[in-house]
Amino acid sequence: xxxxxxxxxxxxxxxxxxxxxxGHLRSLWMLALPLLSYAHMDALQPEHLGSFxxxxxxxxxxxxxxxxxxxxxxFHIAALLSVIYALHVKDWVQLTAGLMYSGAAxxxxxAGDLITLFVYWELTAITSVFLIWARQTERAYRVGLRYLLIxxxxxxxxxxxxxxxxxxxxxxxRSLAFVQMAGNNGISLAEAGLxxxxxxxxxxxxAAFPLLHNWLQDAYPEATVVGTVFLSxxxxxxxxxxxxxxxxxxxxxxxxxxxxxxxxxxxxVVENDLRKVLSFSLNNQLGFMVCAIGIGTPLALxxxxxxxFCHIMYKSLLFMSMGAVLYRTGTxxxxxxxxxxxxxxxxxxxxxxxxxxxxxxxxxSGFVSKSLTMSAVAGAGFLIPWLMLLFASAGxxxxxxxxxxYFAFFSHDSGKRPKEAPFNMLVAMGLAAFICVAVGLPAFFxxxxxxxxxxxxxxxxxxxxxxxxxxxxxxxxxQMQLLMLAVFAFALLQRLGAYPPxxxxxxxxxxILYRKVGYGFAVWAGKxxxxxxxxxxxxxxxxxxxxxxRLEAAFSPRGTLASxxxxxxxxxxxxxxxxxxxxxxxxxR
Numbered sequence: 295x296x297x298x299x300x301x302x303x304x305x306x307x308x309x310x311x312x313x314x315x316x317g318h319l320r321s322l323w324m325l326a327l328p329l330l331s332y333a334h335m336d337a338l339q340p341e342h343l344g345s346f347x348x349x350x351x352x353x354x355x356x357x358x359x360x361x362x363x364x365x366x367x368x369f370h371i372a373a374l375l376s377v378i379y380a381l382h383v384k385d386w387v388q389l390t391a392g393l394m395y396s397g398a399a400x401x402x403x404x405a406g407d408l409i410t411l412f413v414y415w416e417l418t419a420i421t422s423v424f425l426i427w428a429r430q431t432e433r434a435y436r437v438g439l440r441y442l443l444i445x446x447x448x449x450x451x452x453x454x455x456x457x458x459x460x461x462x463x464x465x466x467x468r469s470l471a472f473v474q475m476a477g478n479n480g481i482s483l484a485e486a487g488l489x490x491x492x493x494x495x496x497x498x499x500x501a502a503f504p505l506l507h508n509w510l511q512d513a514y515p516e517a518t519v520v521g522t523v524f525l526s527x528x529x530x531x532x533x534x535x536x537x538x539x540x541x542x543x544x545x546x547x548x549x550x551x552x553x554x555x556x557x558x559x560x561x562x563v564v565e566n567d568l569r570k571v572l573s574f575s576l577n578n579q580l581g582f583m584v585c586a587i588g589i590g591t592p593l594a595l596x597x598x599x600x601x602x603f604c605h606i607m608y609k610s611l612l613f614m615s616m617g618a619v620l621y622r623t624g625t626x627x628x629x630x631x632x633x634x635x636x637x638x639x640x641x642x643x644x645x646x647x648x649x650x651x652x653x654x655x656x657x658x659s660g661f662v663s664k665s666l667t668m669s670a671v672a673g674a675g676f677l678i679p680w681l682m683l684l685f686a687s688a689g690x691x692x693x694x695x696x697x698x699x700y701f702a703f704f705s706h707d708s709g710k711r712p713k714e715a716p717f718n719m720l721v722a723m724g725l726a727a728f729i730c731v732a733v734g735l736p737a738f739f740x741x742x743x744x745x746x747x748x749x750x751x752x753x754x755x756x757x758x759x760x761x762x763x764x765x766x767x768x769x770x771x772x773q774m775q776l777l778m779l780a781v782f783a784f785a786l787l788q789r790l791g792a793y794p795p796x797x798x799x800x801x802x803x804x805x806i807l808y809r810k811v812g813y814g815f816a817v818w819a820g821k822x823x824x825x826x827x828x829x830x831x832x833x834x835x836x837x838x839x840x841x842x843x844r845l846e847a848a849f850s851p852r853g854t855l856a857s858x859x860x861x862x863x864x865x866x867x868x869x870x871x872x873x874x875x876x877x878x879x880x881x882x883r
Contacts, residue, residue, distance in 0.1 A: 298344050298627050299334070299355065299356075299358070300344075300355045300356050300401045300404055300405075300410075300728070301331065301334060301366055301400050301401060301403075302331060302335075302337070302369075302397035302398065302399070302400030302403075302404070303397065303401065304327060304330050304331040304334055304394070304397070305327050305328065305330075305331050305373065305393050305394065305396050305397030305400065306393075306394050306397035306398060306401070306417075307397075308323070308327040308330075308331075308393065308493065309327070309390045309391075309393035309394045309397065310390070311323065311325065312386055312389050312390045312393065313325035313386040313390060314707070319388075320389075321381050324377045324380075324381070324389065324393065325335050325374070325377060325378070325381075325452065325882075327393060328370055328373040328374040328377060328396070329374065330368040330878055331370060331373075331397070331400070332367075332374075335363075335366050335370065335400070335404075338356070338358045339358065340359070340360075341358060341359060343356065343357055343358075343406060344356035344357075344406075345406070350468075351407075351409070351460075351468075351470055352407070352469070352470070353406075353407045353409055353410060353470065354405070354406025354410065354471070354472075355401075355404075355405065355406065355407075355410045355473075356400060356404055356406065357404060357405070357406030358404065358863055359558065359752075360750075360751075360752040360753075360754070361535070361538065361539065361595075361599070361752040362403050362404050362535075363603070363750065364599045364602070364603060364751060364752060365403040365531070365532075365535045365599075365748055366400060366401075366403055366404060367603075367750060368531075368603045368606050368607075369396065369399055369400045369403060369527070369528065369531075369606075370400065371606075371607075371611060371729070372396070372527035372528070372606050372607075373393070373396035373397075373400075373527075374723075375523075375610060375722045375725055375726055375853060376392060376396070376520070376523050376524050376527065376610070376719055377392075377393070377518060378717075378718055378722040378725070379523055379614055379617075379716040379718065379719055379722035379723075380520040380523075381542075382438035382716045382718055382719070383520055384557075385428055387428055388424060388425055388428040388518055388521055388839075389425055390424075390538040391421045391422065391424035391425055391428070391521075392425060392520065392524045393721055394417070394421040395421040395422045395524060395528060396524065396527075397417045398414045398417035398421060399414070399418055399528035399529075399531075399532050401414045402414035402415060402418065402532055402535075402536075403532065404537055405472055406471065406472055407470040407471055407472055408424065408452075408456045408458065408459070408460075408470045408471075408472050408493075409470055410472075411452075411472055411536070412449060412452055412453050412456060415448070415449045415452055415496075415500075415532075416446065416449040416523060418529060418532065419442060419445030419448070419449060419530065419805055420442075420445050420446075422441075422445070422525060422528070422529060422709070423438050423441055423442045423445070424521075425517050425518060425520070425521030425524055425525060426438040426441055426513055426516055426517045426518075426521060426525075426720035428517075428518045428521060429516060429517060429518050429521070431465055431516075431806070433516055434516045434517070434699030436447045437512055437513050438513070438516075439517040440512060440513070441509055441512070441513040444499065445500070445509075445529075447499070448496045448499040448500050449496070451491070451492050451495055451496040451499070452493060452496035452497075454492055455488075455489045455490065455491070455492030455493035455494075455495070456470070456489070456493065457489070458487070458488055458489030459475075459487070459489030459490055459493065460489070460491065461489075461812075462487055462489055464638060469841070472539060472540070473539070474539070474540055474541075474542065474550045475490045475493065475494075475540045475541065476490055476494070476540070476541050476544050477540050477541050477542050477543030477544035477545075477547075477588075477590055478543035478590050482520055482544070482545075483541070483544050493540070494540075494541060494544075497533050497537050497540070497541070498533075498550075499533075500529060500532065500533035500536075500595060501530055501533035501534060501537060501580060501584065501626055502530055502533075502554075502576075502577050502580060503550055503554065503584075504550065504553050504554060504557065504689060506555075507577055509754065510530070510573055510576065510577060511561075511577075513525070513641065514526065514569065514570075514572075514573045514576070515569040515570040515573055515626070519618075519620055519621050520617070521782065521874075522569060522613050522617060523610055523613050523614055523617060523698075526572075526576060526606075526609050526613045527606045527609075527610055528577065530580055531602050531605070531606060532586070533610045534580065534583045534584070534598065534785040535588050535602070537584065538587050538595060538599070540597055540653070541587065542545040542587055542590040542595055543588070543589070543590025544587075544588055544590070545588055546586035546588065547584050547585065547587050547588025548585050548589060548671075548676055548679050549588070549679065550581075550584055550585075550588070551580075551581045551582065551583070551584030551585025551586070551587070551588055551632055551679070552581065552585050552676075552678070552679035552682040552683060553581070553682075554578065554580055554581025554584055554585075554684055555578050555579075555581030555582060555585070555682060556576060556578075556581075556682050556685060556686050556689070558574035558575065558577040558578040559574075559578060559685075559686060559690070559692070559693060561574045562574035562575055562578070562693035563689075563692065563693055563697075566627050566628050566629055567615070567618050567627055567628075567767060568616050568619075568626045568627070568628055568631070568697075568698055568701065568702055569617075569620070569626045571693055571694070571697060571698060572609070572612055572613055572616060572694065572698065573688060574693070575609075575612075575652070575693060575694040576609055576774055578686055578689070578690055579601070579605050579609065579652070580692070581683075581686065582597075582601050582664065582667050582683065582686075583597075583598045583601050583605070583667075584684065585667065585671060585679060586598035586666075586670055586671070589670050589671060589674045589676070591670055591673070591674065592753035593666065593669065593670045593673065593753075593762060594666075594667065594670035594671070594674070594750065595752060595753060596666055596748075596751040596753050596754070596762075597663065597664075597666030597667035597669075597670050598667065599668050599751050599752055600662065600663040600714065600747055600751055601663040601664065601667055602661035603663070603747065603750075604651065604660055604662070604663040604730070604733060604734075604747075605652075605663070605735075607651070607659060607661075607726055607729045607730050607733070608648045608651035608652045608658075608659060608660060608726075608730050609648075609652070610726055610872040611644060611645075611647065611648035611651070611723060611727055611730060612645065612648040612649070612698060614644070614719065614722060614723045614726065614792045615641050615644055615645035615648060615723060616645075616698070616702065617719075618638070618641045618715035618716075618719050618723070619631065619634060619638070619641065619702055621719075622638065622712035622714075622715065623710050623712050626702075628697075628701035628702070628705075630708060631701060631702045631703075631705075631710070631850070632701060632702070632703075632704065632705040632706045632707055632708040632733065633703070633704070633706070633707035633708050633709070633710070634702060634703045634708070634710060634712065635703040635704060636711065637711045637712055637714065638703070638712060638713075638714050638715065639714070640715070640720050640724075641703075641714065641719075641720070641721075641723065642699070642703045643727075644701070644720075644723040644724065644726070644727045645698065645699045645703065646699050647727040647730055648726070648727070648730065649694060649695040649696070649698060649699050650695065651730040651731075651734065652690055652694045652695060652728075653690060653691040653694065653695030653777060654687060654691075654773060654777075655773075655777060656734075656765070656770050656773065656774070657731070657734055657735060657736075658730055659729070659730045659731075659733040659747075660730075660734070661734055661736040661764065661773060662723075662733070662734055662744045662747065662764040663747075664687065665764035665769050665773075666762065666764065667683070668680065668683060668684075668687075669762070669769075671683060673869045682697060684776065687773075688776055688777075688779065688780040688783075689780075691776075691777055691780040691781070692783070692784055694785050695780075696780075696781070723838075732746075732803065733747045734745070736765045743762060743808065744765075760857075770798060770877075
C-alpha cells in the first residue's frame, strides 16, 4: 500500500496535524516526518512505476529512477535541516506551510506524468506563499501576492502547454509521460511545437531565467527568517530538475545559463540587503546548473545534479546564518551590521564555511560540483560560455564568499552585541556545514566525501564519468589562482576606496524595462475604465477603477517591483488565464 503512495505524501499529510500539537510533542512530530518520509522513499524499488488509468489517460504519480532519487535525497535532507532550524518558532502557519511545501516538491520530483507534475507545481506555489505572508508586514503581503501571481501563472502556462502537447500527438500515441521533449531526443526547442515551448517557459519562470527572475529577489528577502531557508531549497531546484528531465541537451540552455551566472554579480556587488545579495547569488548558481543541462552529456548532467545537491546545502547554510543575524539584530542590511563575530562566533564560523563552499575552495562541496560542470562545458567546446562561467566563479567569491561574511561579521564595528543564535539554529547550521565539508573531501576511501556524492548521481555508472576526478593538479591550481585573484582584487579595491560602498537605497532591476510600458498602459487603461467602468461594474463583479489604480501602482517606475500591488486583480487575471487554457483545450480536442 505504501509503495503506491507518492514520496513526500507523509510530509504533506503529516503537516495537517501540526496545528493540533503543542510544545515538545509538536517538535518531535516535525522531526519525525522528514525521517519517516525518507524511509518511505528509500524503501521504494529502483525503476518503480505506480500508474493508473483516468478516462483515456495514463497517470504515473510515482516513478523512481536515479535522477529523481538525487532530488529526493537532497530535498529530504533540506526538509530536515529546515525543520531543525524552525523548532523555536511558535507560529503553526509557517511550520505547516513549510512541511507541505517540502512534501509537494518531493512529490513533484517523483512524478511520472505531466498532470501529476502540474498538481504538485501549483501546490508548491500555494503553500510557499504563506512563508512570505507569515512575516506579517504590509510589504510582505504585497510581495506575497505578486509571488503567488507569478507562481500560479507559471502553473497555468504549464497546464496550457500540457494540453497543447497532449492534443498535438497522434490519437493512438497520446501520452502525458514526463519525459525528454527536446534536446537529446534529436528535436530542437524551435521544432518541438507550441505546447513544448509553453512548458519550457513555465519551467523557465520557476528557474528564474533572465528577465523572468525578478520574483526571486522580490520575494525571498521578504519571507520570514525560517521561510527564506525553506524557499531557497525547493522552488528553483524543482525547476532545475524539470529542465534536466525534459530539456537535457537543448543548446539554448547553455547560453541562458551562462547569462544567468554573470548578470547577478553586478547587482549583488551594490546591494545593501544581505539576504537579497544571497538571492542574486542564488540566481548566479542556478546558471551553472542550467548551462550543464544545456550541454546534456552524462558528465554535464552529473554536474547539474551534484551542483543542485551542494547548492541546496551551502545556500541554505548562508541563508540560515543571515537569518540568525536578522533574528538577533532585526536587520540584514550591510550598512547596519559589522563586528558581530564578537558575540556570534559560531554563526560566523558556519557562515565562513558556507562562503568557502559557494566560492568553490578545494576541500569544500562547491569545488567538486563546479569542477564537474566546468569540465563538461569545456569538453563540449563552448569557449565563450566557459569564460563566462569562469568570470562568474570569481564574482560569486566576491559577493557571497567575501561580502556576506565581511560586512555582517567583520568590517566596521556596528556596536551591536547580540546573543548567539538559538541552539536549534546552531544545530541546523552545524549539520549543513558538516555536509558542505564532508561532501567536498577527496576520495580518501570508498563511500566517503566526493565518492559518496558521486555514487548517487544519475550517471554514476557511465564509463566516461567514472574516470572523472576533481582533485587533479590542474583543477586545484586553476581554481586557487582564480580565488586568489578575486581576493586580491577585493582587498585592493577596499584599500583604494574604489569598492562600491554599501548604501541605503533601491536597486532597479531589469523589470524597469517593461514596467515603464506597463505603467503607461495602466494609466491609459485607468482613464478609459473611469469612463466605461461604472456601466460594466455590475457585470464584472465591481472590478472598477480601483483595480487599475492598483495595477498602476504595481508597474510604477517610481519604485522597485516591491512597490504597489496587484491585490484582487491577481485572482481575476489568474482566472482569465485558466479560462483561456480551458478554451484552447475545448477547441483543439
